[in-house]
Amino acid sequence: MMPLLEVENLSIGFSHAQPVRSLSFTVEAGETVAIVGESGSGKSLTALALMRLLPRNAQPSGAMRFQGRELLQLPLSKMRAVRGRDIAMIFQEPMTSLNPVVSIGNQISEVLRIHQRLGSRAARARAIELLDLVRIPDPAKRIDNFPHQLSGGMRQRVMIAIAVACGPKLLIADEPTTALDVTIQAQILELLDRLRRDLDMALILITHDLGVVAQWADRVVVMYAGRKVEEALPGHLFEDPLHPYTRGLLAASPRLKADYHYRQGPLLEIPGSIVSAAGEPGCPFRPRCREARAICGQAEPTLHSTADGRLVACPITLAHLEHARGIAVGL
Template sequence: MRHLLEVRDLSVRFATAEPVKGVSFNADPGEMLAIVGESGSGKSLTALALMGLLPRQARAGGEILFDGASLLTLSERQLRQVRGRDIAMIFQEPMTSLNPVLSIGAQITEVLRIHEGLSRRQARARAIELLDLVSIPEPSRRIDEYPHHLSGGMRQRVMIAIAVACSPKLLIADEATTALDVTIQAQVLQLLDNLRAKLNMAVILITHDLGIVAQWADRVVVMYAGRKIEEGLPGPVFDAPYHPYTRGLLAASPRLTADYHYRDGPLAEIPGSIVSAAGERGCSFRPRCPVARPACAQAVPALLPVSAGREVACLYVPAHAEVAYVAPVG
């Protein structure tokens, strides 16, 4: 069966660095795929590569197939026809993504007029419908307001309205709820989930919040230092994580159970930083790994299937798959 999105061995290279290295994953209609990892893991660059929005000095390699077409071989003009219509993206900070000198109505109608060919009047009517769809109160009045008139949560809803204006087949949400309080965050996520079901839209949710992933995602990809290191269903991955980095992320996150809740004791810390992965010959997580062995320095572990729907890139999965994360001493 052909997937809506097929990413094969994707790499992103700059002159002296390769922040994304051989990443592969799929996404299907109606599915919410979460990509998690700390800052610097390559999540956002992967999303920008999918959109064809990489910086000029960056070069993408590998293969990105969307609905059967190779995105990396399209010209900029062809990509513009795909962006906004078939693939849309919600960026992390709506205040910097929205144009402060244009009304929100002007910014929504622009997408509709370019991709749908609507008249000014038709586009305005459709924009009001979209604002109502994303639960903006009094949409016929709000459409003429400017981004600074709106709260952070409402600005994010406007970004969602722009993204779904043309009913895209794929929506990428890059840390779309990071700057929002918990209540608004839940409302935005529920809205995305409703739109996903209504439009049969694939959603790629890029986040570092494991609680969001556990509640909303259908499948999770864990990235570290530009590589995919684990993939599977959220339940199995969170209940029995195979990779030491995945266990470290879970141990560093507040949990609802008594043994992990932050009020019952300090959260575990992954020592060091992701910077230690630069120039590492073997496993990029080795400098921070509590179970690293000499063989980990010899070669990059291959990503291998370990059970149904589960993949992991670690040389010693059978020996420590069920062991809880323990930070190394010293």
């Protein structure tokens, strides 16, 4: 069966830099796929590419197929029809994403008038229903509020209402809980998951919070320096992370779910920061990796599938797996 979304060898270039390189992943209908990694790993840029909202000087290549349609080759006029109606996105900061001088009701109604050709009265009535759907209290009164009159959590709910207004098949949530307190974060994530189920849509959840991944994701893609370095089910990832970068992320994150016991003790930071590895041979994580060996500088590692269906790009890990398999076969 064809995936809802298929990204194949997506690369995004800017002059001499290429912050996303040969990225491939799929999203099935109704599935939640989490994309995780530090700031600068290419997560948000990938989301903008899926929406065809990259800066003008960006040079994307590869393939992005949504329900079999190639988005990169789609004329911009047709892509505008896809945005909001078929694929929608929640941006990181609702205060800068919402228009401060337009009421939230008019901002929701605009989407309905453009994509569903609703009249003003019908659009307003539907906007009130959507505010109720995302559990904003007293929506008939709140509809005339401006963004500055709402709390951060309520502004994020308005962003979600706009995103799901036309019943998209795919929702991209880019760090949807940034700058919200822990209680509100949980409410927003519960809301997104309920809408995913009720509206029968898939969700791409972009985050650096592994606690979020543990609770809400069906599958996890780990990105580093614009590349996919590991892909696995959450249980596999937390119990037995294969890539040193994934292990570093887990060691630097508090364990929020009792089901997973990968690490105990103090948090450990990953030394250094993401830097461009353009023109340098070998693994891009090598300068920060505590497990790096000479082989890591020879060539950029490619993704390999493991016996349990995971994907990992690390020559050291693969050598260990091959050694372990050889011992098992010998036994």
